[in-house]
Each structure stands twice: as structure tokens, then as C-alpha cells.
Amino acid sequence: xxxxxxxxxxxxxxxxxxxxxxxxxxxxxxxxxxxxxxxxxxxxxxxxxxxxxxxxxxxxxxxxxxxxxxxxxxxxxxxxxxxxxxxxxxxxxxxxxxxxxxxxxxxxxxxxxxxxxxxxxxxxxxxxxxxxxxxxxxxxxxxxxxxxxxxxxxxxxxxxxxxxxxxxxxxxxxxxxxxxxxxxxxxxxxxxxxxxxxxxxxxxxxxxxxxxxxxxxxxxxxxxxxxxxxxxxxxxxxxxxxxxxxxxxxxxxxxxxxxxxxxxxxxxxxxxxxxxxxxxxxxxxxx
Amino acid sequence: xxxxxxxxxxxxxxxxxxxxxxxxxxxxxxxxxxxxxxxxxxxxxxxxxxxxxxxxxxxxxxxxxxxxxxxxxxxxxxxxxxxxxxxxxxxxxxxxxxxxxxxxxxxxxxxxxxxxxxxxxxxxxxxxxxxxxxxxxxxxxxxxxxxxxxxxxxxxxxxxxxxxxxxxxxxxxxxxxxxxxxxxxxxxxxxxxxxxxxxxxxxxxxxxxxxxxxxxxxxxxxxxxxxxxxxxxxxxxxxxxxxxxxxxxxxxxxxxxxxxxxxxxxxxxxxxxxxxxxxxxxxxxxxxxxxxxxxxx
Numbered sequence: 064x065x066x067x068x069x070x071x072x073x074x075x076x077x078x079x080x081x082x083x084x085x086x087x088x089x090x091x092x093x094x095x096x097x098x099x100x101x102x103x104x105x106x107x108x109x110x111x112x113x114x115x116x117x118x119x120x121x122x123x124x125x126x127x128x129x130x131x132x133x134x135x136x137x138x139x140x141x142x143x144x145x146x147x148x149x150x151x152x153x154x155x156x157x158x159x160x161x162x163x164x165x166x167x168x169x170x171x172x173x174x175x176x177x178x179x180x181x182x183x184x185x186x187x188x189x190x191x192x193x194x195x196x197x198x199x200x201x202x203x204x205x206x207x208x209x210x211x212x213x214x215x216x217x218x219x220x221x222x223x224x225x226x227x228x229x230x231x232x233x234x235x236x237x238x239x240x241x242x243x244x245x246x247x248x249x250x251x252x253x254x255x256x257x258x259x260x261x262x263x264x265x266x267x268x269x270x271x272x273x274x275x276x277x278x279x280x281x282x283x284x285x286x287x288x289x290x291x292x293x294x295x296x297x298x299x300x301x302x303x304x305x306x307x308x309x310x311x312x313x314x315x316x317x318x319x320x321x322x323x324x325x326x327x328x329x330x331x332x333x334x335x336x337x338x339x340x341x342x343x344x345x346x347x348x349x350x
Numbered sequence: 351x352x353x354x355x356x357x358x359x360x361x362x363x364x365x366x367x368x369x370x371x372x373x374x375x376x377x378x379x380x381x382x383x384x385x386x387x388x389x390x391x392x393x394x395x396x397x398x399x400x401x402x403x404x405x406x407x408x409x410x411x412x413x414x415x416x417x418x419x420x421x422x423x424x425x426x427x428x429x430x431x432x433x434x435x436x437x438x439x440x441x442x443x444x445x446x447x448x449x450x451x452x453x454x455x456x457x458x459x460x461x462x463x464x465x466x467x468x469x470x471x472x473x474x475x476x477x478x479x480x481x482x483x484x485x486x487x488x489x490x491x492x493x494x495x496x497x498x499x500x501x502x503x504x505x506x507x508x509x510x511x512x513x514x515x516x517x518x519x520x521x522x523x524x525x526x527x528x529x530x531x532x533x534x535x536x537x538x539x540x541x542x543x544x545x546x547x548x549x550x551x552x553x554x555x556x557x558x559x560x561x562x563x564x565x566x567x568x569x570x571x572x573x574x575x576x577x578x579x580x581x582x583x584x585x586x587x588x589x590x591x592x593x594x595x596x597x598x599x600x601x602x603x604x605x606x607x608x609x610x611x612x613x614x615x616x617x618x619x620x621x622x623x624x625x626x627x628x629x630x631x632x633x634x635x636x637x638x639x640x641x642x643x644x645x646x647x
Contacts, residue, residue, distance in 0.1 A: 157544040
């Protein structure tokens with residue numbers, strides 16, 4: 064994919080590969096042990112787009128906090144580029160559910176937040192980010208305050224703030240969950256095209272099935288608490304994927320597989336015959 | 351005080367058409383000074399109802415005093431207060447200056463104290479446990495008792511008055527700042543920490559700006575006590591100041607001049623109160639408009 068030469072090279076993928084092996088997490092609440100993650104394993108090659116999908120409250124966000132270095136896992140390993148990542152935050156750019164733009168910072172200054180935290184001079188950071196403003200559809204709004212923006216624009220600013228950090232892996236936690244259907248679809252298509260151009264390594268958490276299919280190379284389905292990977296689905300839809308992709312029979316087929324797995328994770332193996340879905344029962348990985 | 355409250359409501363209140371214009375043109379704002387002048391102009395224009403109410407009250411007062419032929423040492427007429435105040439304007443002014451000085455120095459010092467205290471408390475939990483109870487305890491010391499002691503310890507100069515002002519004003523701003531720091535969204539803290547920020551960077555880049563609106567609310571409470579505190583400090587023992595002036599004129603049965611000094615005091619308080627809004631709008635340009643929920647797109 065060709066991109067304009069003025070965009071700094073550190074914003075391009077492919078980033079790093081990531082391998083999560085048997086990560087578990089138990090919380091203690093009032094003396095009770097609450098097992099949230101049960102030996103979660105997943106991987107993404109450099110430049111791959113991978114989604115984690117699961118019912119609400121299944122521990123997706125906890126997994127992300129572990130990857131982002133905000134929480135520690137009880138067991139298991141996280142490897143980035145085949146090296147064990149400890150306190151992994153320096154590898155990951157994390158985009159939480161809410162846009163969390165700082166109301167006192169203008170659009171451009173919100174975008175440069177991560178770079179400034181890393182110690183870069185404001186002016187330098189701005190110069191680095193400015194070429195991307197147009198790509199993110201924010202031209203003319205660089206000097207607006209967040210309250211002046213629509214929800215979709217705010218999310219684009221938040222995404223810009225995430226990817227310019229120059230980290231190797233982008234973590235997106237239900238990035239479009241709070242948006243209306245139309246805006247959400249628009250942003251999904253936009254993100255898809257951005258990824259085509261930049262090829263970041265992305266791990267996306269969502270509970271939106273079409274979103275996962277539209278964007279991902281591979282989808283991991285998490286079962287109920289304690290969450291474990293109950294199904295891995297390779298999404299073989301051709302790229303680039305536009306709106307027309309959603310109407311194809313293959314899309315509908317894969318959507319059904321995911322929905323069935325989500326509704327009934329214990330009987331996940333029933334649906335293995337369809338497409339390239341591989342089921343994992345009792346934690347054993349087959350294939 | 352009804353005027354000051356009305357003025358405050360007006361300053362804080364929902365936007366005028368002019369605000370809407372400013373907000374929509376916010377990207378390319380015109381000359382800043384003319385905008386400020388217009389803003390002040392609209393505010394004053396909005397104060398008319400309060401001014402009229404005040405004029406009616408003063409008129410009634412004048413009417414009653416004249417009709418009932420009240421002794422001016424008991425209750426002087428507003429006209430007498432104004433004319434005698436004007437005649438004695440240089441004495442009034444000379445006594446107002448030290449009061450302004452004490453108040454301003456006191457507030458600034460209190461701000462330094464509360465910034466340091468609140469930052470220390472927010473950044474370290476042990477400090478919170480040790481300092482917070484002391485802070486609350488400091489507020490239960492009656493100023494009536496401590497002010498004369500300050501005079502005994504530090505004499506009749508500026509220092510004891512400044513100390514009284516600090517004692518009265520640092521608490522509201524400290525509590526406001528602490529509340530403000532705590533209002534930081536945990537998700538925002540997580541975000542900035544995931545970017546690699548340590549405790550101090552998180553504090554400076556996230557918690558301090560989050561606390562600003564709270565801070566100004568606290569500052570307004572503090573400021574409305576400050577002039578009073580300075581005057582009380584003077585009352586207890588001083589050579590100059592509005593507090594001394596009021597005490598002397600009261601003893602001389604010049605009730606009219608006491609009232610004149612009260613008017614000056616009220617004007618001072620109101621000016622300080624208004625000043626907090628000017629500073630707030632200058633430091634938080636995003637705040638006023640965002641509260642009005644205006645969007646360009």
C-alpha cells in the first residue's frame with residue numbers, strides 16, 4: 064500500500080508480533096476468589112488485525128489492562144517479537160472505550176499527548192502529528208477544543224492519539240461502542256482503510272460481530288466467566304473490505320458461526336464444520 | 351449583597367446571544383481586547399435588574415430616615431453616608447489601601463499554602479493521613495481567639511492580619527483542590543499511565559487541569575471571606591485599615607462614616623469576586639463554552 068511520503072515512517076506497520084500464552088487472572092473480592100481469565104492464549108503476527116469478541120463483562124477489558132501493563136497477570140506469558148514482555152506498556156498503544164480527550168487540550172494537543180508524556184517537545188510532537196491530521200479527517204479542526212467536535216470526530220482524534228505514539232502494537236477496547244449505528248459503521252470502514260494503508264498490528268476487543276468480521280484477519284471468541292478462548296475463526300473475506308463485503312453470503316456465514324459460538328460457548332464444537340472455524344474444547348487447542 | 355449575587359449569577363449564567371456568536375466563531379476569534387470589553391459590557395448590561403432593586407431599597411431607606419427624622423448617629427440616611435464619605439474620601443482611601451494590601455497578600459499566600467498542601471496530600475497517602483485531620487482541626491480554632499494572639503506574637507504590622515486572612519481562606523481552596531484532583535476519571539489515569547506517565551506527570555498533565563474548575567469554586571468562597579478576615583484582623587489591633595477606621599468612627603458616633611466604610615468593604619469583596627471570573631475565563635477558555643454544550647458540528 065502506498066502512502067504519502069510526508070507521513071513519518073514510525074507510524075507505519077508492520078509493528079511487532081504478539082503471543083499471549085495461558086494468561087490467567089483471579090481477583091479477590093471480599094475474601095472471594097473471582098477467576099476472570101482462564102488460560103487465555105492468542106497471537107497476532109506483525110501487521111495482523113486480530114479481534115477478541117465475547118459477551119459483555121467476560122473479562123475482555125481485564126485482558127487488555129494486562130497487555131497495557133496496567134494490571135499484572137497471575138500466570139502465563141506475553142511475548143512481543145518473541146521476547147517476554149514484562150510491564151509490557153512500552154510496546155502497546157492503548158485506546159480505551161471512551162475517547163477520554165482532555166477538554167483543556169485542543170485537537171492537535173490531544174493527539175500529541177502520548178508523545179509529550181514520552182518527553183518529546185510540544186513543537187516537535189506537533190510537527191510529527193500534523194501530516195496525519197488530513198488522513199484522520201480532522202483538517203480545519205486542529206485548534207478546536209473537544210467539546211466542539213462530534214462523537215465520531217472525537218473517536219478519530221482518540222485513535223490518532225493512539226497510533227502516533229509509535230508503539231508496536233495497537234490495543235483498541237470497544238473503540239466505537241458508544242456511537243450511533245451510522246457513525247459506527249462509517250468509522251469501521253474508515254479504520255479498515257487506514258489499516259490497509261498502515262498495517263499496524265492491532266488487537267481489537269469488541270462485542271460487535273460485524274465489526275470484528277469487517278476488520279479482522281482472525282477472531283477469538285471468549286466464553287463466559289472465567290473467560291477462555293472457545294473458538295478461533297480465520298476471516299477469509301477478501302481485502303480491501305468495503306460496505307459491499309457485509310452483504311456477501313460468506314460474511315453472513317461467518318457471522319452465524321460467531322453468533323452461535325457466542326450464544327453457546329460450551330457447545331462450540333458443533334459449529335466447527337462450517338468454514339474455517341476451529342473450536343477449542345476444555346482448553347485443548349486443536350489445529 | 352444581593353447585587354453581588356445577582357452579578358455572579360449573571361457572570362456564570364447561561365449564555366447571551368453574544369456568547370453564541372463567540373462560540374461559533376471560536377476558531378478564528380477576533381481581537382481579544384475588544385472581545386473582553388464586549389464581554390464586560392454585556393455583563394454590566396445584565397446587572398440592571400440588580401441595580402434597580404438596589405436603588406429601590408436605598409430610596410426606601412432614605413425616605414424612612416427623612417420622614418421619621420431618625421437621629422443620624424443611630425441610622426444615617428444614604429445621602430448623608432454618600433456625602434460624608436465623599437468629604438472624608440482621602441481618609442477612607444488611606445485606610446482602604448492597607449486592607450487591600452493585607453487581603454491580596456493573604457490570598458496569594460493562602461493559595462501557595464493550599465497548592466503545596468493539596469499537592470502533597472494528593473501525591474502521598476501517608477501525608478493525607480497525617481495532614482488532613484490537622485487541616486480540619488485548624489478550622490475549629492476560633493479566629494476570635496487566635497487573632498489577638500497573632501497581635502501579641504507579631505505586633506501591629508501587616509503580618510498578623512495576613513495570617514488571619516491565610517487562616518480563613520486557605521481551607522476552602524485546599525478542600526476544593528483535593529476534591530478536584532479526586533474527580534479525575536480513573537480511565538483517564540489509566541490512559542496516561544499506559545502512555546508511560548509516572549505519578550508526577552499524571553498529576554501535572556491530568557489531575558491539575560481536572561481540578562481547575564473546582565479550584566475556582568473554592569477560590570470564590572475564600573475570596574468572599576478574605577476582606578472580612580482582613581478587617582477583623584485590623585479591628586483587633588492595627589494602626590491603619592478599614593477595620594481601625596470603622597472602630598474609631600463608631601467610637602466617635604460617626605455612624606455615617608462607619609456605613610461609608612462598609613460600602614467600600616462591599617465594593618472590595620465584589621471586585622475580588624468578579625476578578626476570580628476574569629481569571630477563570632482567561633485560564634480555562636474551554637470551560638465556559640463547553641458548559642454551555644455548544645457544538646460546531
